Amino acid sequence: MNQKEWPLWEVFIRAKQGLNHKHVGSLHAADVTMAIANARDVYTRRLEGISIWVVESKHLHASEPSDQEALFDPAEDKIYRHPTFYNLPIELKHM
Amino acid sequence: MQDSDIRFQYVLHLADNSMILGQRNAEWCSHGPVLEQDIAITNITLDLIGEARSLYAYAAELKGENATEDTIAFTRDVKQYKNALLLEQPNTDWAYTVVRQFFYDAFHFQLLNVLQKRKDERIAEIAHKSLKEVTYHLKWSSEWLIRLGDGTDISREKMQIAINDLWEYTGEFFIPTEIETKAFELGIAADVEKLKPLWLEKVKAIIEQATLTIPSKNFQQNGGKNGLHSEHLGFILAEMQFMQRAYPGVEW
Numbered sequence: 001m002n003q004k005e006w007p008l009w010e011v012f013i014r015a016k017q018g019l020n021h022k023h024v025g026s027l028h029a030a031d032v033t034m035a036i037a038n039a040r041d042v043y044t045r046r047l048e049g050i051s052i053w054v055v056e057s058k059h060l061h062a063s064e065p066s067d068q069e070a071l072f073d074p075a076e077d078k079i080y081r082h083p084t085f086y087n088l089p090i091e092l093k094h095m
Numbered sequence: 096m097q098d099s100d101i102r103f104q105y106v107l108h109l110a111d112n113s114m115i116l117g118q119r120n121a122e123w124c125s126h127g128p129v130l131e132q133d134i135a136i137t138n139i140t141l142d143l144i145g146e147a148r149s150l151y152a153y154a155a156e157l158k159g160e161n162a163t164e165d166t167i168a169f170t171r172d173v174k175q176y177k178n179a180l181l182l183e184q185p186n187t188d189w190a191y192t193v194v195r196q197f198f199y200d201a202f203h204f205q206l207l208n209v210l211q212k213r214k215d216e217r218i219a220e221i222a223h224k225s226l227k228e229v230t231y232h233l234k235w236s237s238e239w240l241i242r243l244g245d246g247t248d249i250s251r252e253k254m255q256i257a258i259n260d261l262w263e264y265t266g267e268f269f270i271p272t273e274i275e276t277k278a279f280e281l282g283i284a285a286d287v288e289k290l291k292p293l294w295l296e297k298v299k300a301i302i303e304q305a306t307l308t309i310p311s312k313n314f315q316q317n318g319g320k321n322g323l324h325s326e327h328l329g330f331i332l333a334e335m336q337f338m339q340r341a342y343p344g345v346e347w
Contacts, residue, residue: 028130028131037238038135041131
């Protein structure tokens with residue numbers, strides 16, 4: 001029956017007002033209307049969200065796992081990038 | 096017939112409609128055409144059974160005599176079930192399932208819309224809650240009707256066959272039974288004849304958008320709401336009621 005599989009979509013749900021949409025999983029759908037309807041049925045059955053984003057998986061581009069060392073390891077010893085590295089003047093309150 | 100009996104019978108009829116369609120749809124569980132639609136039809140099923148449970152619980156209170164939602168759902172026989180004939184028709188295939196769902200959703204939506212404003216508070220509360228769910232059911236079945244009707248040659252043909260076959264079961268919704276008429280006079284029911292133009296308007300619009308046609312034949316089946324059922328209901332009840340019949344009062 002399925003000579004052609006429906007495209008894959010990634011689903012993002014906003015749990016409540018003020019929070020970010022968060023990736024929750026993926027599903028198959030023929031178009032965007034069906035993707036949102038399917039996301040509602042598959043991923044919001046237990047009050048998980050108030051807003052849905054879907055994007056076709058082919059439009060997501062990921063970093064290469066083999067680049068992991070070059071991309072992320074150099075941040076390891078740069079503690080000066082954290083605000084806690086700096087001593088604040090005593091006069092400064094509420095930081 | 097006493098007012099309390101009319102109320103009881105009317106609640107039963109409402110509950111049986113959603114119970115039997117819920118039970119039918121439940122047959123799709125783990126057999127859906129794709130995973131996402133398997134879950135979608137099961138969600139709809141659970142909504143319908145949830146609505147039926149609330150109504151059966153109310154019916155049990157009206158009846159008294161130690162009746163519970165379970166004794167009412169699981170110990171009545173075919174002739175005591177008052178659901179419309181459409182809802183007991185077999186699943187056959189996905190086209191029949193979508194068309195059956197759509198015909199009922201379009202009616203169910205109009206019915207609940209009226210019931211939530213009528214005088215019986217319990218019925219009105221249940222209707223108000225279920226209306227939100229049914230709004231989605233109607234959106235879901237409308238979209239699938241359009242998608243498959245205005246789809247490939249094969250999907251279009253299958254949808255038209257389902258519409259042609261199920262059309263004769265739609266008229267029954269709008270022919271009031273004695274119970275419906277009396278319940279309407281009590282102020283707790285809908286005047287189903289008045290719902291027909293609203294139903295037809297929606298059905299025509301969606302079927303047209305799906306590039307399908309409404310059959311020209313006028314013959315309409317009738318009887319389910321009075322307990323005169325097709326041969327299918329007995330099989331549904333046999334499966335649904337087996338455990339309670341074999342082990343009365345069993346819990347798990």
